[in-house]
Amino acid sequence: MLGKGRIAAALALALVSAGFTAPAPAAAAVSRSELALRWAPIHYQDVDATGSHALGGKSDYITRIDFDGDLNGRNNWDRAAQSGVSFSAAAYYSVAETSTHWFVTYFFFHPRDWVDHPFFETEHENDGEGVQLAIEKNGSTYGVLRSAVTVAHTSFYSYTPSGSTWTNGRETIDGTLQLQSSPHDDFQHPVTAQETQGHGLKAYPQYKINGDGIVYYPAAEGETPSSTNDRDVKYELIDIFTAGGMWSQRANTNLFASLGTFAGDTSGDCGVGTYSCGTNSANAPWGWDDPDDLPGRGEIATNPAKLNAEYFTIPGDNNRTYTYNPYTAETAALKKAAETAPPIED
Structure with a gap:
């Protein structure tokens, strides 16, 4: 009598002889950190080194919210000018997921939003702007990129890459999202850019x-720019929901003045030689808002399926029920807080 192993081997040989092949084993599901790294933008940052508030260009470097070794938002303007603080490059991310899409939000932080002239512009301590990407699940490991919505001050801008099946929704698409190869991996990444000063x-x-x-360029570890004109600097990605991370600090009154709004004051030379210095003027992703558009404050991160359904016409399946959304438990609280939140400068 043939053993079970010999029977299985004989059956496999017979199937191959008959023209059948065994299915490939299912690929392991991609982790959220791997997904975020794969689609993280190649990021162009303009730098202005002129004027005392520029800190020789460092005021335009992206970095961690605790670049100075603490989580006090009210000392960042001053600490940015001190020697020994780290400008190692970093960006923060969060991932939400439905059965049909992933939504990845990226947040870029600067210790200063600054100007170099006295005319009618306000600078302020801390600055946070970013981009949210929508990725359609298509059976491949990382899916296919369909859209981006970026944050520029208090306005959102929408983009689609070439070949995207998504078209205008309530908002008109503002342009084409370019992709570019990275020298540090084998992927094409979306390309974003920030202006100097106001970012x-x-x-x-x-x-x-x-x-x-x-x-x-996104990578496992961040680097500090070698100069104000460094065209290859790696930045690390930090999960907003990591233990002890940004989200867990949302009630830390040293870091946040209110829900989704960073604490910032007028200490040091903020506003000196310029029009003025604002207070509590920068937002985390759950505080981002375009007041002219339908989605509510913070929903670009907390309810991205809703925002994308408003901004774009999405063909085919578009399930808006989340299989994973780390913000969900707080959405009602965020909405209630947004209804009573004062207007934010940025």
């Missing part, structure tokens, strides 16, 4: 480097 963020080249600038 509005759009798809490249709607903002682009004008003179000095940094090109940041």
Whole structure:
């Protein structure tokens, strides 16, 4: 009598002989950190080194919210000018998921939103802007990129890559999202860019480097730019929901003045030689808002399926029920807080 192993081997041989092949084993599901790293933007940061508030260009470097070793939002303007603080490059991310799509939000932080002239512009401590990407699940490991919505001050801008099946929704698409190869992996990444000083963020080249600038590439670890004109700097990705991370600090009154709004004051030379210095003027992703558009404050991160359904016409299956959304438990509280939140400068 043939043993079970010999029977299985004989059956497999017979199937191959008959023209059948065994199915490939199912690929392991991609982790959220792997997904975030794969789609993280190649990021162009314009740099202005002129004026005392520029700190020789460092005021335009992206970095961690605790770049100075603490989680006090009210000392970041001053600490940015001190020697020994770290400007190692970093960005933060969160992932929400439905059965049909992933939504990845990226947040870029600067210790200063600054100006170098006295005319009618306000600078302020801390600055946070970013981009949210929608990725359709198509059976491949990382899916296919369909859209981006960026944050430039208090306005959102929408983009689709070439070949996307998504079209205009309630909002008109603002341009084409370019993709570019990274020298540090085998992927094409979306390309974003931030202006100097106020750090509005759009798809490249709607903002682009004008003179000095940094090109940041996503990687496992971050680097500090070697100069104001460094075109290959790695930035690390930090999960907003990591233990002890940004989300867990949302009730820390040293870091946040209110829900989704960073604490910032007028200490040091903020506003000196300029029009004024604002207070509590920068937002985390759950505080981002375009007041002219239908989605509510923070929903670009907390309810991205809703925002994308408003901004775009999405063909085929578009399930808006989340299989994973780390913000969900707090959505009602966020909405209630937004209804009573004062207007935010940015």
